[in-house]
Amino acid sequence: MSYFSLIQNSLLKPKNSVRAIASQLLRPKRLAIFEACLIGLVCGLAGVVLKTGVGWLGGWRVYTSLILPGWLILPSIGILGGLLTGFLIERFAPETAGSGIPHVKASLSGIPLALNGRVAVVKLIGTIIAVGSGLTLGRQGPTVQIGASLAAWISHWVPTSPEYRRQLIACGAAAGLAAGFNAPIAGVLFVVEELLQDISGLTLGPAIIASFIGAVVSQLLGGQSLNLNLAESNISFSAEEIPFYILLGIFAGLLGSLFTSGIVIALKLNRRYLKMGLPLRIALAGLICGLAVAVLPVSFRNNTGLRESLVTGDGNWQTSLIAFIAHFFLTIIAAGSGAPGGLFAPSLVLGSALGHLVGIMEVNLLGAGLASTYALAGMGAFFCAVCRAPITAVVIVFEITTDFKLVLPLMISSVVAYLVAEKAEKGSLYDQILEGSGIQLKKEKPDNDILNTVKAADVMQRRVETLSAQMTLDEAIVAFSRSHHRGFPVLNEGKLVGIITQRDLANVSERSLSGETLISEVMTTQPLTVFPEDTLSEVLYRLNRYNLSRLPVTEGRRLVGIITRSDIIRAESDRLTNEEAQMGPHPEKSYVVYQTRAPSTGQGRLLVPLANPQTAPALLELACAVAFQKNYELECVQVMLVSRRGSPAEMPVRTAKSRRLLQMAERAGRRWKVPVHTQIRVAHDMPQAILETIKERHIDLILMGWKGSTKTPGRIFGAAVDTLIRQASCDVVLVKWGKKVTEKDNLESPNCNAQSPTLNRWLVPMAGGPNAQRAVQLLPALVAVSRKPEIRLCQVQQPSIGQPDITVLEQASKFLGRRLNVPVIQMPICSSSVADALIDLAQKNQCDVVVLGASREGMLQQTIKGNIPEEIARSCNCTVMLVRSAAA
The missing domain is CATH 1.10.3080.10 (Clc chloride channel)
Structure with missing residues (x-):
């Protein structure tokens, strides 16, 4: 079962419906x-x-x-x-x-x-x-x-x-x-x-x-938790009583440490030597407590009444001493048995009894204070010695009494009790109980805690195979047959709207749906996602929670990547092996010296790196047309290269020319009513700066100029273009402008309003790969710049094959026919040379544009098959576009 199927099943649970409603409302x-x-x-x-x-x-x-x-x-x-x-x-x-x-x-x-x-x-x-x-x-x-x-x-x-x-x-x-x-x-x-x-x-x-x-x-x-009902006259404090409150703190600290040690010892004895089940252990503790209380005075049977009598000072020193001894040992016995119950109330009773004893001693010696004040201070002091929480001890007793005159003696006793208890025995009772159970708490998170420090955006896969919500079931079946995936995210105008799995397609026959039915009618909506800012621990929690293998990563509703268990394991492995340090020096990050931001109203982002003022007008017109058709925001970047001897953040630069270039982009955006963001980056390496922009701004498509050839040894399309084709996580469209466009644009000033380039006749070779398919999917947006578009789909096959298979041509033609009201011509061709056939076809039909695919893997084979795109770009006078799919 695929991870999408698991998500689909989890969405059927009522619990998830509550999540969806709560998150939406x-x-x-x-x-x-x-x-x-x-x-x-x-x-x-x-x-x-x-x-x-x-x-x-x-x-x-x-x-x-x-x-x-x-x-x-x-x-x-x-x-x-x-x-x-x-x-x-x-x-x-x-x-x-x-x-x-x-x-x-x-x-x-x-x-x-x-x-x-x-x-x-x-x-x-x-x-x-x-x-x-x-x-x-x-x-x-x-x-x-x-x-x-x-x-x-x-x-x-x-x-x-x-x-x-x-x-x-x-x-x-x-x-x-x-x-x-x-x-x-x-x-x-x-x-x-x-x-x-x-x-x-x-x-x-x-x-x-x-x-x-x-x-x-x-x-x-x-009602009230502790019905003390203390009158104002029951609390008093004077400076000469401070030594007695310090003495109370010392007693509370020592006896509190002895009390916690007794509970820990009782727990160990019960586990090791008392060979009986929990019911019998608690029953034995109940028997001992019942017998002890039965022989004590009747007032000891009501813990609440006893505590209130001690606090108000109504009892004598004998009652306080008996109460302290009885509660001290009976609480140790009860807590050591594992019975469910707290130590807060017993600590308060013990503290009030101890404070009452010290108060009676002070009254007999000095006659200055009230025993009830010492009883209340004793409550906080003993509580602090047991729980090791001095601030809580002071506040909890103050909130019970709400008398500010008690704060100072309470603070003195509690702080002294805390210091003495910490000196006598490190750690609170709760830490000791956990250690006895074999649980050692981490005091602080390690610096290399990758699950809590690394974000999903740092390890996610940015190249995701997706389907469009407007695709038919027949087209979806073809996509499944060509892929090893068992499910695909479904996008609509750049937004993640659902998922479709093999199970969804298997259920189609039961619903008697035709192949022309849109997949949006059978897909699972509201898939579970994570955000780029989520830590790996949050991602792993959701993967385990819903028993998934991977999760889509979204920014808003825009799909920006996908993260799998393997990505998390690989990141952890890299950290353990210190692989990042072994990869050698990295180019220093680029630095943004200037930027403007427009409203983020689009369904995606199109990046246009601007470098050449002569071709920039035509490139911007094409980019605005694509952004307008796809409801994208336009992100324009101008990279200024500086010497590697200094940091980009510290190098002085002049941005006047770059700003004029970006202002041209803003004017084009206003004409097309497209949101335009601009930025100027100072960098050591141009492709690295562009890749950083793609990652930071979650770019969906990059459109940039291309010279059409390269003289750099070992390069295919050029240093920058090769890097982007291999590493960019988004769709890539490279444009080498034809003579007609460059001559026309050369006559215009870069500050003038550029006219749309003449791109009417389009030639699109079809090879059946993901890049050619992506080129066809982008074509409705690309031809928006044309006045009278005419599209020719061609497929070059070897003469030895015999009868050509034009299935790919028919599917592409059918797709374009539904989205464009323009002529679409199918042209199967037999030729031993793909490049020669396409060059002849482009010249014979006077094509304005040739759209080609350029995969990462295909680039590695150029030494065997020849660099077809470069040969076409060099031999044709028309515009040549290279399309590389993010999923290729």
């Missing part, structure tokens, strides 16, 4: 805002569902334990909830074990881990059961993985690249955390500070929108 910026709003809304709703579910199940557990014996009910619910959670994770989504934040961090770093709707649903349900059944874990951490998974799921329904999908996942993670804490700013900062660790990889606008919408939805539908 919304511009990129609007689409990004729409996606951010959608992600924020969905993540906010998920946060509400999670909070409601955990609250309902946890409330039922506490209520039941008050009615029935707690020592029996709490462990039983813990065991049952652990078994159910473990089975759900093990059976449907093993990726949802743990807090999920390491999983998201690895995914954002380029590790191919699953993030989808299935992960989001399993994580949501598993967290509700685990946290609601009494495991000492929080619900805020899992919202990060839930939000990221929902965003990844949404990204499959809209046009995305790998980098853009990564940004959507980051938006979902931010929105998830914002919905968990009702802290939108902290959600964005946590993603930047901990998950990405680089702001350059995130477009802040969509992330902020998603985060704020997630927080608003969560607050409107789910």
Whole structure:
């Protein structure tokens, strides 16, 4: 099956219809805002569902334990909830074990881990059961993985690249955390500070929108995340308390590092020594948590109430000490089992208990502060020691309290805790968990990361075989029979409008369509494409996503090339073998010293290099006629050569004469109503400058003058012309003007309005190759310069062949008959010399133009067969045009 067939099949999926509709109705910026709003809304709703579910199940557990014996009910619910959670994770989504934040961090770093709707649903349900059944874990951490998974799921329904999908996942993670804490700013900062660790990889606008919408939805539908309700008098700060806040930071840093080490050790012990499945491990953790809470005071059964009592300073030092010790070990046990749940809420409880203890000590020694202020500062400090995100720690507590008097003590404690924790143990808990799972995150992208640095335009094939949307099925069948390709892009006025495959042609008989039916009626429309600016990673993502071998490259809707898996592999191989450095010195790039731009309204671009003021008027008239007929824009370039001893960008040049030549092109464009772009390039090498222009401006056709002969040894048509015929990625038309045209134009000043050259009688030899076919396809545009065109199609065959085969002549005549209302004469000729036969025919019929094909491969055989184009150009007084197809 061809890659076009695969594209065709993929277009039949409803998901792709959603992509097509979204991409057509919304511009990129609007689409990004729409996606951010959608992600924020969905993540906010998920946060509400999670909070409601955990609250309902946890409330039922506490209520039941008050009615029935707690020592029996709490462990039983813990065991049952652990078994159910473990089975759900093990059976449907093993990726949802743990807090999920390491999983998201690895995914954002380029590790191919699953993030989808299935992960989001399993994580949501598993967290509700685990946290609601009494495991000492929080619900805020899992919202990060839930939000990221929902965003990844949404990204499959809209046009995305790998980098853009990564940004959507980051938006979902931010929105998830914002919905968990009702802290939108902290959600964005946590993603930047901990998950990405680089702001350059995130477009802040969509992330902020998603985060704020997630927080608003969560607050409107789910209420406050932490009901602290602190009065202004509950927070105080004075300068003499600074040493105690530093002491709090030191304690938080040391104990936070011990806490993270305990979780890592517990995970390793569970993997190595506890030979049981995940359901049994979580059930065991549920049993231990249930028994421990059952013997503790009744207030410990409600984590939310305990946290609020610690923060408000209602509890005594014994309660704070017991709360810290109990939560410290029970959280390590629960997290070490692999249960789905977060560490944010336990960290806040541990921090508030530790801060409350330090606050009580400070009050007893100095009597200056309030224990509640230390409890809030302790929340941020311990959170920072665990997550190693000081900015997020400060902002998240500030957003909960919204009291500026808390900012300074909070910053002091958090920064000290971060420094102490980093000194005690390098790396955050999430990095250590990933390393324990065998995942090593790359700290930075290597400079030679070709997939993220090289663009599609750098490696794509610019010569693409295409078909016209106006071709019939009979003509398409002939094209398939002459090519090894199993599908072709279909163009209409230079725009990619579809693809046609062998399968499409096979289905024609079932639809009872005639051979005169246009291929536009049977082709597949809206093919999947990439842009020249897309990186190879984005191209590879789409190739893998849709199981394709190649993709068309478009600029707007204009086809500018095609890229295959082989192109990517070859580029990677060249980089690994340093082949670019082995190819020797390259000519220094040309430098644009002058340019003008017209509106880009055409369906393609025609390049005209201007050098000779005498033939420039006739060349411009022909170029304008072709551009007008094909609805092309005209790109005129004048190359100024400078010495190789200096850089083109540094050499002083005078552009007055060149500008007058380009102004002539602008006047011709205004007469023909054709958009004209102009530029002057300073270069060491003329063909290299023209090739650079072709690549940068995505040229479809180049039309340039040709002397008709060359005296350079080893050259066929001339140094510049040979290079362009071999290397130009577009169609090439070379024009050697006849005596009638040059004599007529010599009488005119270059500044005068040139009249159309006398090109009425056209002779087109047909050999059946791609260049002759392309010449016939261009002929309707070329003859636009003629007043009374008359076309002769000839085919020269050897006398020994016998009855000549005129199929090629008939097809070409039929093609021209549909597009031109002019006489088309078929002339099969038998002759042993192609050049002599064409010269005699041109002179006998007084032809004004001879149009010839010139392939890359044919040029190599000129020593055997002779240089036919040069011989004709030298012997004929008429104009001679060489046509080389981009696909040849």
